[in-house]
Every structure is written in structure tokens, then in C-alpha cells.
Amino acid sequence: MSASHYPGSEAFKGIPTACISDALDTFGINGGLEGLKALGPGMALAGPAYTLQYEPVPEGETAQAGEFIDEVPEGHVVVIANGGRQYCTVWGDLLTHAAKIRGLRGTVIDGCCRDATAILQTGYPLFSLGSYMKSGKNRVRLAARQVPVTISSTVVCPGDIVAADDSGVIVIPKDVAEQAYRRVKEIEAMEERILLDLQNGMPMKEARIKHRYNQYALRVNV
Structure with missing residues (x-):
């Protein structure tokens, strides 16, 4: 099969995260951000990550809300590493409106958002561990931006390219994005052939063997 042209992060828009995960598995890359879910059904995003690292505020100190939104380039996905904290939030309705105005593609939070109803009304794609009403002011603070973060x-x-849909959130390392995109196209084509054979009455096991379905699986050392 000839290599597909890779047009950049926009190429992953609309591709199911399950297919991306299968592609990354063939390179031995995880990429999944466990536990993060869409704030509402049908939300999806794909774009380059703009990363933010948060940390707790020491007892007795104060800290204002993190000021970063004006610096995030258009077309990016805000990725907030808040250490899985769910006792306070780092995103709300005002940031959502600012993000939409700036043309951002969505937000991913290892933690919680608030103003859930207002955010849902905007249709802005947001993925997090959940929602909670407590402000992050004086509880957590922005420690670094545009650095590697762990979620x-x-x-x-x-x-790195972040993609998300109803199945969850996955990250494609930028140095393998082109190869991953080509593998995704191979997998999509393979699954289309299997579906066609199923519709023509072929048993699932036979269709999977015929089209080498298990070739696209996690690479393990044996």
C-alpha cells in the first residue's frame, strides 16, 4: 500500500481514538490518558498540545488564577497537568469563552473543571476527570508552561498531537506522527475490508485472518 500524505495535526481530526490507539500499539507506544472523559457526549478534538504544569500552593501562601490563555496559539489544544487533583479546578466558563474566541481546539485536564453547564452550552470540547465547583485560586498555581508533563x-x-472523542484521550508523539498517520490509514482500510466481508456473510474469525487483523496489535517482547 502506498504511503498516505501526512498533512499535519489536522489529519487526525475525525479519526476515532480507538484506531489511533491501534496504530500506536504497533510502535509499542501507549499514548492513552487514563480516566479522562468528555464533559459531554459527542465532543471531539485534535491538535498540537500547549502544555501547562500546576502544583499545590504551600500552606499559608496565596496564588492567583493561572494566566496563560492569551499566549496559547490558535489551533492548539490546552493540556493541563494538575496531578489528578479533584479537590479544586483549573478551568471554567471564562477560560472557555476566551479559548473559543482565540480559536483553540479544546482542553484536556488531568483534574477538574467547573461551570460545567455553561461550558456544555458553548459546545467547546473539554476532557477531564470530572467537574467540581471549588476554585483553584490559593489551592494550586501554574508552575510551568510549554514543558513536558506527565498524565x-x-x-x-x-x-505532540492530542486527539480525543467519546472513547477517551490519546497523545501521538510528534516525532512519530507521520508514521502513525500512515498506519492509521492502513488500519482504517483493513477494517473497511473486514466489514465488507462480514456484510457478505463471511464469519468474523475468517475475515480477521484474511485481512491480518491481529497484525495491528501491541508489539511485545517474546
Whole structure:
């Protein structure tokens, strides 16, 4: 099969995260951000990561809300590493409106958002561990931006491609994005051939063998 042209992060828009995961498995790359879910059904995003690292505020100190939104380039996905904290939030409705105005593609939070109803009304794609009403002011603070961050054992670097849908959130390392995209196209074509054979009455086991379905699986050392 000839190699597909890779047009950049936009190429992953609309591709199911399950297919991307299968492609990354063939390179031995995890990429999944466990536990993060869409704030509402049907949300999806794909774009380069703009990373933010948060940390707790020491007892007795104060800290204002993180100021970063004005610096995020258009077309990027905000990735906030808040250490899985769910006792306070780092995103709300005002940031959502600012992000939409700036043309951002969505936000991914290892933690919680608030103003869930207002965010849902905007249709802005947001993925997090959940929602909670407590502000992050004086509880957590922005420690660094555009640095590698770790979310559920997966390292996310600035510029890595983030994709998300109802099945979850996955990160494609930028240095393998082109190869991953080509593998995704191979997998999509393979699954289309299997579906066609199923519709023509072929048993699943036979169709999978015929089209080498298990070739596209996690690479393991044996």
C-alpha cells in the first residue's frame, strides 16, 4: 500500500481514538490518558498540545488564577497537568469563552473543571476527570508552561498531537506522527475490508485472518 500524505495535526481530526490507539500499539507506544472523559457526549478534538504544569500552593501562601490563555496559539489544544487533583479546578466558563474566541481546539485536564453547564452550552470540547465547583485560586498555581508533563504515566510534550472523542484521550508523539498517520490509514482500510466481508456473510474469525487483523496489535517482547 502506498504511503498516505501526512498533512499535519489536522489529519487526525475525525479519526476515532480507538484506531489511533491501534496504530500506536504497533510502535509499542501507549499514548492513552487514563480516566479522562468528555464533559459531554459527542465532543471531539485534535491538535498540537500547549502544555501547562500546576502544583499545590504551600500552606499559608496565596496564588492567583493561572494566566496563560492569551499566549496559547490558535489551533492548539490546552493540556493541563494538575496531578489528578479533584479537590479544586483549573478551568471554567471564562477560560472557555476566551479559548473559543482565540480559536483553540479544546482542553484536556488531568483534574477538574467547573461551570460545567455553561461550558456544555458553548459546545467547546473539554476532557477531564470530572467537574467540581471549588476554585483553584490559593489551592494550586501554574508552575510551568510549554514543558513536558506527565498524565497517567504518559508524557505529553509541547507540540505532540492530542486527539480525543467519546472513547477517551490519546497523545501521538510528534516525532512519530507521520508514521502513525500512515498506519492509521492502513488500519482504517483493513477494517473497511473486514466489514465488507462480514456484510457478505463471511464469519468474523475468517475475515480477521484474511485481512491480518491481529497484525495491528501491541508489539511485545517474546
